Amino acid sequence: MRYVKELSNRNKIISESTCEALYEQQNDAYTIKFVFNGTEDCEINKRKFSIYPDTFAVVNAGTNFSSKIDSISPVNTFSVSFGENFIKDFHHTFSNSNESLLAGKEAGETPPFIESLYPFSGDMRFNVLHLKNQLDKGLKDEMLINEYLYHCLLNYYKIYDKEVAQKLDKLSFIKTKTREEVLKRLTLAKEYISSNYNQNITLENIAEQACLSVNHLLRTFKEAYEISPYQFLVQLRLNRAKKLLQTTTYSLNEIVGLVGFECPSSFIRLFKHTFNITPLKYRKSRLN
Amino acid sequence: MNPSAKFFYVQVKQLNDADAFYANCLGMPTESTMISEQEKGIMVKADHETKIFLSEQKHQNQTNKIVLTSDDCLEDYCRLKSRGVIFKDRPAYLSEGLSIEFSDPSGNHFIILEQRNYNED
Numbered sequence: 001m002r003y004v005k006e007l008s009n010r011n012k013i014i015s016e017s018t019c020e021a022l023y024e025q026q027n028d029a030y031t032i033k034f035v036f037n038g039t040e041d042c043e044i045n046k047r048k049f050s051i052y053p054d055t056f057a058v059v060n061a062g063t064n065f066s067s068k069i070d071s072i073s074p075v076n077t078f079s080v081s082f083g084e085n086f087i088k089d090f091h092h093t094f095s096n097s098n099e100s101l102l103a104g105k106e107a108g109e110t111p112p113f114i115e116s117l118y119p120f121s122g123d124m125r126f127n128v129l130h131l132k133n134q135l136d137k138g139l140k141d142e143m144l145i146n147e148y149l150y151h152c153l154l155n156y157y158k159i160y161d162k163e164v165a166q167k168l169d170k171l172s173f174i175k176t177k178t179r180e181e182v183l184k185r186l187t188l189a190k191e192y193i194s195s196n197y198n199q200n201i202t203l204e205n206i207a208e209q210a211c212l213s214v215n216h217l218l219r220t221f222k223e224a225y226e227i228s229p230y231q232f233l234v235q236l237r238l239n240r241a242k243k244l245l246q247t248t249t250y251s252l253n254e255i256v257g258l259v260g261f262e263c264p265s266s267f268i269r270l271f272k273h274t275f276n277i278t279p280l281k282y283r284k285s286r287l288n
Numbered sequence: 289m290n291p292s293a294k295f296f297y298v299q300v301k302q303l304n305d306a307d308a309f310y311a312n313c314l315g316m317p318t319e320s321t322m323i324s325e326q327e328k329g330i331m332v333k334a335d336h337e338t339k340i341f342l343s344e345q346k347h348q349n350q351t352n353k354i355v356l357t358s359d360d361c362l363e364d365y366c367r368l369k370s371r372g373v374i375f376k377d378r379p380a381y382l383s384e385g386l387s388i389e390f391s392d393p394s395g396n397h398f399i400i401l402e403q404r405n406y407n408e409d
Binding site for chain 1: 360362363365366367369370379381386402404406
């Protein structure tokens, strides 16, 4: 199933549910890509990553982008592209105070987004789910769709502030350019962990992907995110295991294997330590 | 909209104006009722569970702040805006969720809140 909703202001939404797909194109507008179940494997400028339901990806206009879906069960993807004027107006309103808006200050250039994976949670998740539900039911009201899209951008700017601007401040380098470069590389590290969380990945692998030495990676990752890359990996595995417990009937042993843990007992211990409940009790509580 | 409380008693300046606002702008069914033996009022069915009793006279149990809950605040915002409701601001994010605010012609303060559980899996 696939539908495309193109609005008069050139905002565009594409929803698709498919087992197999292969796209390769130059992205023509700022786009935010979501996956509601399954995985979409993407490549941006020769950089590979996977979008899972707990993340979303941002792709700038003009970027060469390709994606691939190859799954037994249908993968539901949802992508939102913003018209140039819509995003410019939004950026202008968001960046300027009420006073300067009233004084008719010129809209500044919309900055390119850092193309990466961001956490799909909180208000962004609520608003996008509402939009998707409405469109699935056949919503045609452009005013309402644009309101959802406005809030989608608002939520993204807040996430960007938390995930990029605030992390930059945490890095201890004096030069802004150095901080930006290091954060960019840490973003690559996080992307690599998120996309390969179920593989047997090592610190050396992560450091290589991020073009950092192992020591540099460990120090700067902890500085920016307050946890080590390994702790980030374990958290990710536990959260994705939690989702599988909630949404599938896979056995515990299958889930342990699917999320990359080697032994069920250490998974159960870590799960209980993190969520204060055993995996099976958690699954039972969700069923009730 | 699913108002969180069952009954609200609200004082309005003029029943006719209030009736027009609640019925035409908010789209809520209204009907004449008796607030007491002597006093006429209007009952507003905010939804199948909640009723708002409007009267011109002052009573002790009245409130001027009505909180209605919503499944989708942005949908309610756009729907009511297109019906002519003037909001104080654009929808705003609170720690409990997303909300919008407006007043009725008598100055009673309405909050529509979409409660969001940010800790839910």
